[in-house]
Amino acid sequence: MHVISGKAWVFGDNLNTDVIHPPEFFSLDPDRVRAGLFHKLDPQIQPNLEPGDVLVGGHNFGCGSSRETSMRSLKLNQIGAIVAIDFARIFFRNATNNGLPCLVFRNAADKERISAGDRLNLDIERAVLQLPDASEIALEPPGAFIRQIWEAGGLLSMLG
Amino acid sequence: MSPGRTFVEKVIDSHALDPADEGLYRRVRIDALLGHDATIALLVDEFERRNLKVWDPDRVIFTNDHFSPPATAERADISNKFLCFARAKKIRHLMMDRGICHQLLVESPLCRPGALIVGADSHTIMGGGVGACATGMGSTDILFALATGTTWMRKPPSIQIVFRGTLPTNCSGRDIILELLRLLGEAGAQYRALEFWDRAEPKLSQDDRFAISNMAVEIGGKFGVFVPDEVTRTYCANRGDVQPIDDVQPDPDAEYERTLEIDLSKLTPRVAKPWSPANVVPISEAPEVPLTVAFLGSCSSARLSDIREAAEEVAGKQISPNVRFVVIPASVQVFSDALRAGYVQTLTDAGAVFNQSSCGPCGGIDKGVLGATDVCISTSNRNFRGRMGHWESQTYLASARSVARAAVLGRLSPELYED
Numbered sequence A: 001m002h003v004i005s006g007k008a009w010v011f012g013d014n015l016n017t018d019v020i021h022p023p024e025f026f027s028l029d030p031d032r033v034r035a036g037l038f039h040k041l042d043p044q045i046q047p048n049l050e051p052g053d054v055l056v057g058g059h060n061f062g063c064g065s066s067r068e069t070s071m072r073s074l075k076l077n078q079i080g081a082i083v084a085i086d087f088a089r090i091f092f093r094n095a096t097n098n099g100l101p102c103l104v105f106r107n108a109a110d111k112e113r114i115s116a117g118d119r120l121n122l123d124i125e126r127a128v129l130q131l132p133d134a135s136e137i138a139l140e141p142p143g144a145f146i147r148q149i150w151e152a153g154g155l156l157s158m159l160g
Numbered sequence B: 001m002s003p004g005r006t007f008v009e010k011v012i013d014s015h016a017l018d019p020a021d022e023g024l025y026r027r028v029r030i031d032a033l034l035g036h037d038a039t040i041a042l043l044v045d046e047f048e049r050r051n052l053k054v055w056d057p058d059r060v061i062f063t064n065d066h067f068s069p070p071a072t073a074e075r076a077d078i079s080n081k082f083l084c085f086a087r088a089k090k091i092r093h094l095m096m097d098r099g100i101c102h103q104l105l106v107e108s109p110l111c112r113p114g115a116l117i118v119g120a121d122s123h124t125i126m127g128g129g130v131g132a133c134a135t136g137m138g139s140t141d142i143l144f145a146l147a148t149g150t151t152w153m154r155k156p157p158s159i160q161i162v163f164r165g166t167l168p169t170n171c172s173g174r175d176i177i178l179e180l181l182r183l184l185g186e187a188g189a190q191y192r193a194l195e196f197w198d199r200a201e202p203k204l205s206q207d208d209r210f211a212i213s214n215m216a217v218e219i220g221g222k223f224g225v226f227v228p229d230e231v232t233r234t235y236c237a238n239r240g241d242v243q244p245i246d247d248v249q250p251d252p253d254a255e256y257e258r259t260l261e262i263d264l265s266k267l268t269p270r271v272a273k274p275w276s277p278a279n280v281v282p283i284s285e286a287p288e289v290p291l292t293v294a295f296l297g298s299c300s301s302a303r304l305s306d307i308r309e310a311a312e313e314v315a316g317k318q319i320s321p322n323v324r325f326v327v328i329p330a331s332v333q334v335f336s337d338a339l340r341a342g343y344v345q346t347l348t349d350a351g352a353v354f355n356q357s358s359c360g361p362c363g364g365i366d367k368g369v370l371g372a373t374d375v376c377i378s379t380s381n382r383n384f385r386g387r388m389g390h391w392e393s394q395t396y397l398a399s400a401r402s403v404a405r406a407a408v409l410g411r412l413s414p415e416l417y418e419d
Helices: A029-033 A069-076 A089-097 A108-113 A144-153 A153-158 B005-015 B042-049 B073-088 B101-106 B122-130 B139-148 B173-186 B208-218 B230-239 B303-312 B330-343 B343-350 B401-409
Strands: A003-010 A053-055 A082-084 A103-104 A117-123 A128-130 A137-139 B025-031 B030-034 B061-065 B114-119 B133-136 B150-154 B158-164 B194-199 B223-228 B258-263 B268-270 B280-281 B293-296 B324-327 B374-378 B394-397
Touching: A003 B122, A029 A069, A069 A089, A089 A103, A089 A144, A089 A153, A089 B139, A108 A137, A144 A153, A153 B139, B005 B025, B005 B133, B005 B158, B005 B194, B005 B223, B030 B139, B042 B073, B042 B139, B061 B101, B101 B114, B101 B122, B114 B122, B114 B139, B114 B158, B114 B268, B122 B133, B122 B223, B122 B230, B133 B223, B139 B150, B139 B230, B173 B208, B173 B258, B173 B268, B173 B280, B194 B208, B208 B223, B208 B303, B223 B293, B268 B330, B293 B401, B303 B330, B303 B343, B303 B401, B330 B343, B374 B401
Parallel strands: A003 A053, A053 A082, A082 A103, B030 B061, B030 B114, B114 B133, B158 B194, B158 B258, B194 B223, B293 B324, B293 B374, B374 B394
Antiparallel strands: A003 A117, A117 A128, A128 A137, B025 B150, B268 B280, B268 B394
């Protein structure tokens, strides 16, 4: 997989899916789903996202509901990847199944080295995050099975 | 000799497609699949585009619980898309307007002890109340499972929770799970299974078990499963199950990551303050908060025992004139039972309003949502900021008894139980 490059958006612990994508934006209309991302937390986030941007989270990223509109909104906004201390189970599955890379820090304290707006380069092959000063943060390699799904382009590509 | 296996390990092993595969992630077959209007509608186009077939329409339970009946034209369209799909695929258990999918699952013989079940909603985990390994997933996972009858799964480590002692009469399963949330936090069981061993005297009721299993997902759990026992067997028999139950039990030397012993005798009513279900204190230490809304509903509660406890609390009294008390039974079956028992009359006389069995305002979608200045006490499972409506609204989580008491008093108070 190629290197993902984008600016960092930094969040705290237990960022739940109702905050990521408020239920009132639940819709089958892609424009509405796209617009709802983080809308109640801060309506200025979504309009300022650029393709490839990287979300940086703390513990238990994506806890709560399994509604896949949260994932759909992240994909519609072309989020490149999410790096966190750890992920909630259902969110991790949804992201993996949709080919959105979710990686965890090898050392949780490294999260503090990233500031909002930093230009990040994420090398999936090496599981390394590069900061603007060219220093690197080690991430946990995702494992063969997860990479197999990413490489297939998501779970549904494995239906054959 | 290999070490003993937990209940969850045994269930996953018995569902593995390739028993010889010892990999971290394994393909497993499922016994049943649960879905609702909001999340199944998301996969319909993709399912049809790929020209897929439902692996076994007899093992699928679908209901429209998020929009039941729909309040807007857009939701009516979503609902119709879901219903048309379900009918075209000849889904055997399409239960239109019959209640919340998780309650309908546990009312069905498909939700058996030892079964492996996936559902398109996080609270599918509630099937653990009757000893099923049930778990929620997103629409892509569910599409794959619906087409293949299989999914991929990691065998989770388990945390053993042993209940002992006697549950005080003013407490219920809600207070137990809120206490577990206080002890373990929002991620305390992340990627883990919770296995509940009921050694209480008397044993916990089936409704209490559902309340506990339902919110195991709020601790991050993949499964929240009660080891099947006589309470489980009685429940299944009363439900009319004809198939005998597989008596899966954990090995006596099963390896648990940790064990937590809970002495229920020491429990007092609990409340979770905004904006986390793990932000729990004893009600005796709760702040004094005027309320505008009380909600008895959602898959987390709103079963017959919850409605009975609320009816006991309000009998002969009036709900505070400052409070709107909304009651939504978890299913039409529960509503019907509550009607027969007279609880609906008692609550209605006291000033409560009943809505159609559905998710209601729990996810901020349907009637009863909160405005900016609303402060709500609720039997639902999540008080995340903005979930039940406005970003500034506030939700406190408590048991049905506490919600009804607070609705009469008009406020949450540390003295709620001092009378």
